[in-house]
Amino acid sequence: MLNAAIEVAFVLIAAALALNIYRLLVGPDTTDRILALDTLGINSIALLVLYGISSNSTAYFEVALLLALLGFVGTVALCKYLLRGDISE
Amino acid sequence: MSTATEFIISALIVLGALFVLLGSVGLARLPDFFMRLHGPTKATTMGVGATLLASAIYFSVQDSEGVSLHELAPLFFLFITAPVTAYLLAKAALHRRSDGRSSRQPAQASEHEPRQH
Numbered sequence: 153m154l155n156a157a158i159e160v161a162f163v164l165i166a167a168a169l170a171l172n173i174y175r176l177l178v179g180p181d182t183t184d185r186i187l188a189l190d191t192l193g194i195n196s197i198a199l200l201v202l203y204g205i206s207s208n209s210t211a212y213f214e215v216a217l218l219l220a221l222l223g224f225v226g227t228v229a230l231c232k233y234l235l236r237g238d239i240s241e
Numbered sequence: 242m243s244t245a246t247e248f249i250i251s252a253l254i255v256l257g258a259l260f261v262l263l264g265s266v267g268l269a270r271l272p273d274f275f276m277r278l279h280g281p282t283k284a285t286t287m288g289v290g291a292t293l294l295a296s297a298i299y300f301s302v303q304d305s306e307g308v309s310l311h312e313l314a315p316l317f318f319l320f321i322t323a324p325v326t327a328y329l330l331a332k333a334a335l336h337r338r339s340d341g342r343s344s345r346q347p348a349q350a351s352e353h354e355p356r357q358h
Contacts, residue, residue, distance in 0.1 A: 154299075157251035161258035161292070168258075168265035168285075175269050175277075183334040184274055190326055191268055191281035197315060198261050198292045202254065205299050213311040216293075220315045224322040231329035235336050 158206045165199050186230045193223030242302050250302075253295035260288030274334050282327040290316055 172195060176188035197216045204212035229239045267280020293316040300309035 153251050154247050154254075157254045161254045164255075164258035164262045168262045171262075171265040171269040181274060181334070181337065183330055183337065184277065186333075187274075187278060187281060187330055188268065190330075191265060191285055194281070194285055194289055194319065195261055195265065197319070198257065198289045201289075201292050201296045201312070202258075205254070205296050208303070210300055210309070210311060213296075213315065216312075217315045217318065220318050220322070224318075224326065227326050228329060231326075231333045234333040235329075 155206075158202055161202055162199070162206075165195055165202065168195050169199070182234060186227060186234075190223055190227045193219055193226075246298070246302050250295045250299050253291045253298070257288045257291030257295060260284050260291065262288075264288060275331065278327055278331060278334075282323050286319055286323040289319055293319075 169192065172188050172192045176185055176192065179185055197219050200212050200216050200219065204210065204216075232239050261284075264280040264283070264285030267284060268277050271277045271280065293312045297309055297312040297316075300311070301307070
């Protein structure tokens, strides 16, 4: 049951990643692309955690935390750039 | 692992993946940026939260070392940062819209301006 659930979840998250990439390519505005990139990062965390369950390894949580951190910092930096024209003030 | 635990973990995984997909469908299909902001910041956050919770339960049951709390760090981090991200993105989008730098805005502005003079 668990293996079947993981297979289904892999397919669903892959579809979600494809939709994110569609929004990343289409735009139309810069903020849409930033949002798509941020969502891509969050969805890849879900994919990574699922892969950790399926391979029965606890090595992926640090990677997930790192991805969450870098995604957040990147999104904040891009938003600050759009707002102020500069990242640090 | 008992059948009940396996069922709970499987349900959380499928539910989480469904919510992740739902958020991305919202991101791809909704017509306006401020509507699109809802999908990833709410549905996707809950989906990833459910997946991380399933992982926490799985490794707590699987290992004999006791409760696994590794997953809770990214979980809480995501739950704290998602509203901040949404707020900053909405602020940036509003800023661009009021500045007239949005991709749709310049065409409308150039149409309306000559009529006022």
